[in-house]
Amino acid sequence: MQQPQPVPRSPRIRLIATDIDGTLLDSENNLPPANRRVLEAALNAGVRLALVTARKQASTFAVAELLQLPCACIAHNGARIWDWAGRELQHLVVELDLAREVARFAERHAIPLIMTIDEVNYYGAHYPWRIPPGLADERRVASVEQALHTAPTRIIVTGTQGVDAVCAAFGDAPDAVVVHRYYSREGAMASAVLTHPQANKADALATLVKEIGLQPAGVLALGDAEADAGMLAWAGIGVAMGNAMPQARAAAHWIAPSHDDAGFAVAVRKFVLAQLEAMQRDPSVA
Numbered sequence: 001m002q003q004p005q006p007v008p009r010s011p012r013i014r015l016i017a018t019d020i021d022g023t024l025l026d027s028e029n030n031l032p033p034a035n036r037r038v039l040e041a042a043l044n045a046g047v048r049l050a051l052v053t054a055r056k057q058a059s060t061f062a063v064a065e066l067l068q069l070p071c072a073c074i075a076h077n078g079a080r081i082w083d084w085a086g087r088e089l090q091h092l093v094v095e096l097d098l099a100r101e102v103a104r105f106a107e108r109h110a111i112p113l114i115m116t117i118d119e120v121n122y123y124g125a126h127y128p129w130r131i132p133p134g135l136a137d138e139r140r141v142a143s144v145e146q147a148l149h150t151a152p153t154r155i156i157v158t159g160t161q162g163v164d165a166v167c168a169a170f171g172d173a174p175d176a177v178v179v180h181r182y183y184s185r186e187g188a189m190a191s192a193v194l195t196h197p198q199a200n201k202a203d204a205l206a207t208l209v210k211e212i213g214l215q216p217a218g219v220l221a222l223g224d225a226e227a228d229a230g231m232l233a234w235a236g237i238g239v240a241m242g243n244a245m246p247q248a249r250a251a252a253h254w255i256a257p258s259h260d261d262a263g264f265a266v267a268v269r270k271f272v273l274a275q276l277e278a279m280q281r282d283p284s285v286a
């Protein structure tokens with residue numbers, strides 16, 4: 001098993017940047033009370049919060065609303081960024097002609113495909129599962145290609161065979177698209193998300209913190225997925241959950257307990273609240 005990276009020497013943490021699913025929320029998509037308590041304590045002490053997720057805008061903002069705490073939001077694995085005032089800093093999209101190629105390829109090979117266009121999920125004809133009924137931003141269409149009235153923010157491929165086929169056909173073009181892979185709890189490939197080549201969590205965080213003059217050393221980043229590995233390595237302290245994928249664990253400086261054991265709260269206490277308490281006892285620690 002790959003070991004985490006050495007923990008850097010006690011940087012002053014000024015920003016908590018966290019993934020949502022598998023990290024901040026438990027496996028039932030609930031917010032553990034311990035996670036809320038440590039966030040409230042940290043933010044009351046002046047630490048900032050950023051949600052950094054693969055989710056789209058609506059579901060990202062829903063978690064921000066659940067928290068009832070001031071936070072910046074990075075959605076679509078870094079394609080879209082909103083600062084603490086709700087101002088959008090970035091929206092990167094997949095090039096339209098490439099998206100059409102992917103849509104045609106998926107149609108020819110009967111691959112389940114979803115494209116997110118203007119924050120609406122369009123489900124292709126070969127998507128076999130039920131979609132949420134009665135929602136304006138979730139639509140099944142006969143042809144995803146025909147739904148491409150403008151460039152999509154992301155393309156989602158589901159199912160192991162479909163993921164393998166699309167990655168083989170389009171995954172070797174780093175100047176055109178980046179592939180974020182997601183796995184089941186059993187370790188099998190479950191889905192892949194294709195975004196603009198510069199849409200990744202690490203670069204998005206760098207863009208966000210530049211707005212407030214913060215260096216990576218002042219960031220605590222937490223995550224569990226392959227898509228989180230870059231930001232865990234980039235941050236002053238990167239923490240992978242106990243349930244994390246090998247790529248995230250290898251990039252992290254420390255491994256927390258599982259998201260079902262409030263590993264997020266354990267990490268924030270260790271790297272943020274303990275430091276704040278030490279500063280209160282001895283201001284020279286700052």
